[in-house]
Amino acid sequence: MRKPDVPIAHLPDDPELRAWLYRPSSIRKLWIGAGVVLALTVIAQFGVHVHEHFIIDGWYGFSAIYGFISCVAMVLFAKVLGYMLKRPEDYYDQIRIADAAEDDDV
């Protein structure tokens, strides 16, 4: 339950008038900035020798690709698992209520 005394701001309808972080124009700038930083981390590997532990982890840009791919794989796996495991929030409450009702019948 939300506490009654939490201040609530009125959000303007025009997204460009909202807080800086939520304006479409600034989100575009953030993506460009993030792209530059990501590129820099890969470019930086030119200057350093990465000592490989096991064959492919010494390859150029291995960490970037491996990090990205393993995260995508985990999100997809979680998504698939979610179809099987997700239940409504009151799942356990409903079961308890149903069980209690059954007990009353007996």
Place this chain on the structure above:
Amino acid sequence: MFELAFPPAFILIVGALLIALARPGMRPVIVLLAPIATVLAIWQLPDGVLMTAPFLGYQIELVEASGLRRLFGTIFALMALVGGLFGLKQAKWYELAAGYAYAAGAIGVSFAGDLITLFLFWEFMAIFSTVVVWCGATAAAKRAGIRYALMHLVGGIILKIGIEGTMVHTGSIEIEALALTSFDSWMVLIGVLINAAAPPFCAWLADAYPEGSPFGTVFLSAFTTKTSVLALMLLFPGESVLIWVGMYMVFYGIIWALLENDIRRILAYSIVNQVGFMVVGVGIGTEMALNGVAAHAFAHIIYKGLLLMSAGAVIYQTGLRKCTDLGGLYQSMPITAACGIIGALAISSFPFTSGFISKSLISQSAADAHLVWVWYGLTAASAGVFLHAGIKFPWYVFFQKDSGLRPKDPPWNMRAAMILFAAVCIILGCFPQLLYQYLPYTVDYEPYTAAHLVTQFQLLLFSGLAFFVMLPMMKRTLTVSLDYDWFYRVMMIRVARVLMAVWNQFVDLVADVWGKTGGPVAERMRSLHNPGGLLAQTWPTGSMTVWVVVILVAVVVMAQR
């Protein structure tokens, strides 16, 4: 020999009692002084067995100190201090008292010199952690607390079976490395692993911890799982089965956290994930791996406490706990947001935070031991930590959509507790020697090499890219995810119901058969034997005399022949 008057854990137990008895005005003083006194007492302890006592015919070692034990004792006391500061004015006094008693149990386990002392403090923790869960003061907290208590009592019994078996079969109650060659040592291992939230007993953690109060959950995050890690380090270093148990925990934590909508449950799953890293480290068991486990437990308690404090601050200020209800809070809660982000970076082992200098030790030890798949698994998991805790938690709480909520930062003591731990995260990250010098073995490792920094930045930042690319697929839903607790919350109850129904049918059937066949027989017996029945009557003395005469006549007649 150095003789100790009382174990350091007793200081916090006395502190907990005083919190309960003192005038309200004195409570904050006790809350702050008791853990500080405990830390000072811990640092005075020299190595070795310092206090023994006779108990049930055994000589138990109430206090045994070593560098590793001091490290764990210190972080437990520090956690009590900062947790106490966080709830100084806002938490209920009985919650603080229970939290301190719980911390005292953890410190007692840290310095337990034998299995009996370990078990006593182990159960002490189980009792008071249950009280802390109940301090959540909701119907859900009450039920979750009962499930939590049952799970830990079962774990305690399994541990006790193992300990008693070890006592009987080896005659030793020493805490030393146990080989997994007997039933007893397996029981000890399982009992300890239940407290570490290892599969299939991992669901209790995410079930119970998020139901605590905003202050109780901070205490809960620190002690049970980390004392279990210490027990594993002392009892089962280098047991390779732990590598696979730990690997499962690492990925289980990530996947279930990704499915979750409750902000503290995300963090609870990530505790399992982080403890998984430590369990893998214990399984690798080299000096570097064990150093890594000790360092990671120390660092983890701090940043996980910090994360749960920032989540707790949000819940305390808004009353809301779901990702779907929150968002945009960075605008009005800048300190909470900044501290939460520092905690999130630390858990993701971002360079210049405490997680970077501790987790690297475990990964490096896997590489040094030529455990190829373990190393690749841990690296993928490191990326996954940034995904599920490092970005997901701060993103959904403080950023994502603007929810319009504008709660203020919490009161000064809660802010101070968060800032303190955030500072420690960064200081340890920048000056790793501060922590490395207290690890059990000499550290010969430099985390800050150019290659390590470049690969770590690549790994984490591209994981971040994956998060935002996949964001549409991670839309939060108003759901819970089934976990192993389904088996005892639903399936076992249903099985019990079926068994009860079968039993009732059986009872009915027996009654039915009895009514048809046994009934008439019983009726006849009853008519003969009941009061007034033919065989239950009292007969006159005369009739007996008659029969005696008859027998006498018969005997005489037969004797005459």
